[in-house]
Amino acid sequence: MIHFCLDKTIRAGGKAFRLDLEYALTAGTFLGIAGPSGSGKTTLLRCLAGLERPEAGFINSGGEFWFDGLRKVFVPARRRNVGLVFQDYALFPHLTVLGNLLYARNDRRRALEWLDLFQMADHAHHFPRELSGGQKQRTALARALVREPALLLLDEPLSALDENLRDALGEEVRRVQRQTGVTTVVVSHSRREIDLLATEVMELREGHLDPSRHQLE
Amino acid sequence: MDWVPFWVSLQLGLWVTVILVVVAFPLAWLFAFSRRGWVLWLESVFSLPLVLAPTVMGFYLLLFLSPNGPVGKFFLDTFGLRLAFSFPGIVLAGCVSSVPFMLSGLKTGLAGVPASLLEASATLGKGRAETFWRVVLPNMKGGLLSGVILTFAHTLGEFGVVLMIGGSLPGVTKVVSIAIYERVEALDFGAAHLYALVLILVAYPGVLLLNHLQRRGARRSR
Secondary structure: OEEEEEEEEEEEOOEEEEEEEEEEEOOOOEEEEEOOOOOOHHHHHHHHHOOOOOOEEEEEEOOEEEEEOOOOEEOOHHHOOEEEEOOOOOOOOOOOHHHHHHHHOOOHHHHHHHHHHOOOHHHOOOOHHHOOHHHHHHHHHHHHHOOOOOEEEEEOOOOOOOHHHHHHHHHHHHHHHHHHOOEEEEEEOOHHHHHHHOOEEEEEEOOEEOOOOEEOO | OOOHHHHHHHHHHHHHHHHHHHHHHHHHHHHHHOOOHHHHHHHHHHHHHHHOOHHHHHHHHHHHHOOOOHHHHHHHHHHOOOOOOOHHHHHHHHHHHHHHHHHHHHHHHHHOOOHHHHHHHHHOOOOHHHHHHHHHHHHHHHHHHHHHHHHHHHHHOOOHHHHHHHOOOOOOOOOHHHHHHHHHHOOOHHHHHHHHHHHHHHHHHHHHHHHHHHHHHHHHHO
């Protein structure tokens, strides 16, 4: 279980508001958080990943505190077992697809298995500039998952793709998530994208989670 | 033709370039990523050699580096090293004079590395040192090379500052540009032509490579 309670001031577009939310993610959950731009979605992911420090609260992953405002505990991103897929993919341009995975985990056999799972084995020796948007997204997902993270975070993972590809890749992401059972949080401004991916959906408005959450499945 | 001034210039260029690559990296990092107000002031100080007359820099450097100046006295008392009119002195002067060229290349290179790559590296379990060697450096090769070429080429052509700090001691501080000046003064235009031609032949491939890299970089970012 990953239990978090976060408090942080967000300044966006000339206004300030508080990200103030609490949630308990049970293992294997695929939580989707929908919300308009500037509602705090990306900040939430960055706090969970350890790229930003909340002002107060805690993040507890299976009994280990990644952040505890009271006890001044802050585990940096590199020591949290979290996989983050960035909106712009953030693939290393000087490394091949396989090189990107080997950077994350120096285990060639596992890297090739993950590429196979995302149907990217044929592109293992291609550089990111030689890939289509969908292939980049698959590589970014495989790279995040090759370390077998405790928590997978997806920042608008399908928004840069065209509609057909979005549906196909969305289905693929759901399949892999079910197969691996990795606890996942996806954020997007597109409710359709969230509905396509997540099994549990919340709305985020000006830093607050809408309590009227509902299960899709 | 006396080839010794070329040897002195080459050594000077190499020393200045190597020292500046190391010294300028943390500064370039600060200038590329910090948004603090005082950083702008500091960056402007390091850009001054671009606009100041070499004689202005040379004059103040001479005051600082002379045996009675603060830096010169420190080096003399601590290491027994005399800076004015010595090779270490012109290396130091060359570093001051060429630092904006190295900073410009490194800063451009660093600023071109997307922050998301550094963050991705962190979320993949890598520390700062590993991220620097395996992500930052390979993705700023163009900027690094540009800084190295510009610094080396500028130092090879350095005249005013070197003349004021080092004078013209054969085999010690007499660099090619000073040798050309002396040949022209002696009306030995043939030797001056030869010296100048060799300098041009050394500088041109460097500038050609630099422009090629910039054109390639522009094409990739389109």
